[in-house]
Structure formats: structure tokens, C-alpha cells
Amino acid sequence: MFWRNTVNCSIVNYLANHISAKIKEVGRGAWIFTSFYGYPEVSRRRDSWNFICGLTRQINLPCCLMGDFNDILHVDEKKGRATRLNFLIRGFRQAPQDVGLIDVHMEGYPFHWFKSLGITRVVEEKMDRALVNNSWMQMFPNAKLENLLILPLITFLSCWIKLWWLELIELKGPSSSKMLGESKMV
Numbered sequence: 001m002f003w004r005n006t007v008n009c010s011i012v013n014y015l016a017n018h019i020s021a022k023i024k025e026v027g028r029g030a031w032i033f034t035s036f037y038g039y040p041e042v043s044r045r046r047d048s049w050n051f052i053c054g055l056t057r058q059i060n061l062p063c064c065l066m067g068d069f070n071d072i073l074h075v076d077e078k079k080g081r082a083t084r085l086n087f088l089i090r091g092f093r094q095a096p097q098d099v100g101l102i103d104v105h106m107e108g109y110p111f112h113w114f115k116s117l118g119i120t121r122v123v124e125e126k127m128d129r130a131l132v133n134n135s136w137m138q139m140f141p142n143a144k145l146e147n148l149l150i151l152p153l154i155t156f157l158s159c160w161i162k163l164w165w166l167e168l169i170e171l172k173g174p175s176s177s178k179m180l181g182e183s184k185m186v
Helices: 042-058 086-098 134-139 151-172 174-183
Strands: 007-015 018-025 029-037 063-068 106-108 113-115 123-125 128-132 145-147
Touching (some): 029 134, 042 086
Parallel strands (some): 029 063
Antiparallel strands (some): 007 018, 063 128
């Protein structure tokens, strides 16, 4: 985007969990793109929702907020273990509705976040998304997101890493259990 002479991009504002840029395209006009990271702590989710609403209310241009919102809009956006608390789903769903944001359609594998992949207690969630206003959808009527995740490859890699660590434990004995704990973060 920065290498085209038909597009001008300037940072509008930023904080620890977002960066907003004004994009001006020749022949298309100006719009706002915000990269967003929602607070992962349950106690701060309302802060994320209020930020989405406050930011969107300040923008009078077509806008797109994209990123890891650390929230789900519907119960079917989570698979495995404990279900998400209903007040969290309702709260996150209400915020975009209050300011007229639309969840952009995504194709491909529906989940982006994984925990305990490769075991029976795996958890998968859709927390990455793009929320846009109507004027942005009019500017980009064919917009869609595509999840390029290749699950069999990740499962293969996860199993390979798991086997590699198990082999390491067999070779080095119980003293390497700390290393196994560290491998779970990879």
C-alpha cells in the first residue's frame, strides 16, 4: 500500500492496543483502517467494547476495524471445553450493533485461535475479524476475509513438536520436564 503513488496513508492515532490510519486512494476517496487488539482479560472486555464504540462514533468516513478482538459474537464461534459466558457474547455483539458496524464475511476454516492443539481437550475460537461500517461496504462491495489456515499442517507440526519433546524427555530424563512446559507455549 505504501509503495503505490495512488495511495496515501497517514497515522491518525494510536495507543497500546490499536493503530488507526487514514487511507486516501485516487479514484476511491478516503477511509479509516484500524488495527485492533482487544483486552484478553475478562475484567477489561467492557473497555474494549467502549473503545470500539467511541472510536467509531468519532469517524465520519468509511471505516474498517480489523484484528484480534479477544471476543466472539456467537456461541458457535467457540469449540471445545467450557462455553463462553453469555454476558461476554452479548456485550461484544451489542457494541458493533450500537455503532452500525458489520462483521465482514469470512471464508475458510472458521477458527483462528487454538489452545491445546493435538489433544482431545483442544479449544478453538474465532476472535480475529473485520468490523466495517455501511459506507466502507459500499466502497468495497465484494470485500471478504479468507482464513488461510492449513489445519492438517498445524496438527502435523504440533504432533511433531510434541513427539520431539517426548523424545527429549526420554533421552534426558525427568529433569527436562521444565523444558516440556516451555514447549507448550510454542
